[in-house]
Amino acid sequence: MSKIYFAPMEGITTPTYRKVHKKYYGGIDKYFSPFIVVTSTHQLKKRETREFDPFEENLVPQVLTQRGEDFAWAANMLKGMGYKEVNLNLGCPAATVVTKGKGSGLLRDKDKLRRFFEEVFTESNLPDISIKTRSGFIYHEEAEELAEIFAEFPFKEIIIHPRVREEFYQGSPNLDSFNIIKNKAKCPVIYNGDIFDINRLTECYDAEGKEGIMLGRGLLRNPALAEEKEFDPADKRLPAYLDELYDSYAEVLSGDRDILFKMKELWTYLITGFHDKKEEYKKLLKSTTAADYKAAVRGIIG
Ligand SMILES: Cc1cc2nc3c(=O)[nH]c(=O)nc-3n(C[C@H](O)[C@H](O)[C@H](O)COP(=O)(O)O)c2cc1C
Incomplete structure (x- = not known):
């Protein structure tokens, strides 16, 4: 390989x-x-x-x-x-x-x-x-x-x-x-x-x-x-990966705004694997607090 x-x-x-x-x-x-x-x-x-x-x-x-x-x-x-x-x-x-x-x-x-x-x-x-x-x-x-x-x-x-x-x-x-x-x-x-x-x-x-x-x-x-795995929206690792990324950015960046900027940038790529989540994704992009962002993520990955 x-x-x-x-x-x-x-x-x-x-x-x-x-x-x-x-x-x-x-x-x-x-x-x-x-x-x-x-x-x-x-x-x-x-x-x-x-x-x-x-x-x-x-x-x-x-x-x-x-x-x-x-x-x-x-x-x-x-x-x-x-x-x-x-x-x-x-x-x-x-x-x-x-x-x-x-x-x-x-x-x-x-x-x-x-x-x-x-x-x-x-x-x-x-x-x-x-x-x-x-x-x-x-x-x-x-x-x-x-x-x-x-x-x-x-x-x-x-x-x-x-x-x-x-x-x-x-x-x-x-x-x-x-x-x-x-x-x-x-x-x-x-x-x-x-x-x-x-x-x-x-x-x-x-x-x-x-x-x-x-x-x-x-x-x-x-x-x-x-x-070599096809994208699986139900992969158990996905929520943990996203949570830990958020928390790790919180340790090195100051304030929700900068962390949300990073997470939203990643989501512009990740969202391609979720075809029927347009409304939830709009909420994610509009989120300005950690709580709104995390609620929107739950709406997308369940
Ligand atoms: C947001 C973004 C940032 C990038 N930054 C770099 C970089 O710092 N150094 C570099 O060599 N290429 C950079 N690239 C190019 C990528 O490394 C890669 O060559 C390009 O995305 C094509 O590969 P892909 O189709 O697999 O994404 C960047 C690409 C993107 C989309």
């Missing part, structure tokens, strides 16, 4: 979320932290530090930066904390990130991208380095040149979300560009994109996901997806 990774999702797959998911559900070989922004000052904000400190087993911290030198600094700092692998974000499509030449913005200028990696790999003693990339900035045809660049460097793994930046999360993943990069790669290649149910997951095991699969939104919709 292929390895399964939990995708990084900013604001959602927080240390709190990961702790609770791990407790109730299995099947995940590695979790990835949402991106940690690293600038040339090498000073991390407290909020960023919390993404990877204290040390977490099975976690790969992900770094978002525009200079190879800064990435190498972060990788060595994370290695010092005990992390064996560090991941580079080459996928974030947000305009604020891309205009600074970070995330998928690094894919735009291929010479600059190559120089970025040259700078990284001049460092000695690095941890394993993996990348999570899109298959192009504007066109899928860019995959050819990206494949050549990626094959020049000793990555541990390449995770590909085969959409270009311009697509954000629209349209369908482009399997041709995925295969172009995969066929030239000198390391295992992991597939990521739009795996939402068991049929698609098992189909992927024998095809593009042979060397590994990364699941994102599918796991938010169905936290048992990596166990």
